[in-house]
Amino acid sequence: MSILEQINKAYTNKQPFVCYRKPNELNTSLYIQKDDSIYYAKDLKERGFVFAPFDNSNASILIPIDSADFYEEQPIISNKLSFNKDFAHDVSSKEAHIKLVDSGIKAIQDNLFKKVVLSRKEEVLLENFDLTTTFQKLLYLYPTAMVYVWFHPKVGLWLGATPETLVKINNNQFKTMSLAGTQLFQKDIKVTWNQKEIDEQQFVTDYILDKLSAITEKISTSDVNTIKAGNLVHLQTTIEGTHRKNIAEIIDALHPTPAVCGLPKEVSKQFILDNENYQRTYYTGYLGELNIDNHSNLFVNLRCMEITQAIAHIYIGGGITVDSNPEKEWLETVAKTSTMKKAL
Numbered sequence: 001m002s003i004l005e006q007i008n009k010a011y012t013n014k015q016p017f018v019c020y021r022k023p024n025e026l027n028t029s030l031y032i033q034k035d036d037s038i039y040y041a042k043d044l045k046e047r048g049f050v051f052a053p054f055d056n057s058n059a060s061i062l063i064p065i066d067s068a069d070f071y072e073e074q075p076i077i078s079n080k081l082s083f084n085k086d087f088a089h090d091v092s093s094k095e096a097h098i099k100l101v102d103s104g105i106k107a108i109q110d111n112l113f114k115k116v117v118l119s120r121k122e123e124v125l126l127e128n129f130d131l132t133t134t135f136q137k138l139l140y141l142y143p144t145a146m147v148y149v150w151f152h153p154k155v156g157l158w159l160g161a162t163p164e165t166l167v168k169i170n171n172n173q174f175k176t177m178s179l180a181g182t183q184l185f186q187k188d189i190k191v192t193w194n195q196k197e198i199d200e201q202q203f204v205t206d207y208i209l210d211k212l213s214a215i216t217e218k219i220s221t222s223d224v225n226t227i228k229a230g231n232l233v234h235l236q237t238t239i240e241g242t243h244r245k246n247i248a249e250i251i252d253a254l255h256p257t258p259a260v261c262g263l264p265k266e267v268s269k270q271f272i273l274d275n276e277n278y279q280r281t282y283y284t285g286y287l288g289e290l291n292i293d294n295h296s297n298l299f300v301n302l303r304c305m306e307i308t309q310a311i312a313h314i315y316i317g318g319g320i321t322v323d324s325n326p327e328k329e330w331l332e333t334v335a336k337t338s339t340m341k342k343a344l
Helices: 003-012 096-109 132-142 195-213 245-254 263-274 326-341
Strands: 017-021 028-033 046-052 061-066 068-073 116-123 146-152 156-162 166-168 171-184 216-221 224-228 232-243 286-292 293-302 304-308 311-320
Touching: 003 017, 003 028, 003 132, 003 146, 003 304, 017 046, 061 116, 096 263, 096 326, 116 232, 116 326, 132 146, 132 156, 146 216, 146 286, 156 326, 166 245, 171 195, 171 263, 171 311, 171 326, 195 232, 195 245, 216 286, 232 245, 232 326, 245 286
Parallel strands: none
Antiparallel strands: 017 028, 017 146, 028 068, 046 061, 046 286, 116 311, 146 156, 156 304, 166 171, 166 293, 171 232, 216 232, 224 232, 286 293, 304 311
């Protein structure tokens, strides 16, 4: 039985599972939990696949490798896939999102924080949703992303194709990234970045370096590079080094990152919880392999959607600084919705 068939069987039988392909790899990995209990990653010393929420005061869910069957293969992706190219944009939330961005800019002007990441949720009605077809489309469209489908009958069904690493840990070596700034990818046109985007990305880099310096023995950064993720491009700096504490301290220092929350972290996070008027749940949380063969590969849960009955809930947001333009920030979220809509 192929991995895609295993996914369908587990979903039909309401068995918790996760199937994923890491960036630039060919094989997909599948863990199918042997029961429908909810296990938690309480101290991040557990072994398995972790699915963590944005609000780190809430519990992270674990599919333990000792309580799951494992499969791995290079899936055969259908050559008959068709991709959605003509989708409507939900303008009903435009006014509310612009008002939210305005309030974020005002808070920055009042020196409440330097940056805040504000988001919204868009609902798309589905006709004849097919789980494995949608997953195949994501695998085909986003070879450089962490592509996944995660299901627990007591929690929900999520799919995503995220370009952002939270952290990779191999014994006491770690690697993370500073990712910020967004533009639409335009073939044959050189990407130019304005000062707002450059400053936003530097905020993220400086914050990560400051947070990690106290719990690392050495740390270094790459040059700032432009990377492509689907139909978007971003600014990225790689940060790596050696840590001397446990994994939980590294993750706590990074999550939620300025790229999905803001800085300073606690005050921007509270602004989000008070003003977004919806629950992010697992959007902008993190997911991935935890303590498997002395490795942890964790990714920020971006470019994702939650499926409930016949509705896809697509989550999108953007970084707000003092130079942000509310109308442009709205258009950036519209561009980001197409990542998921292509696969529906």
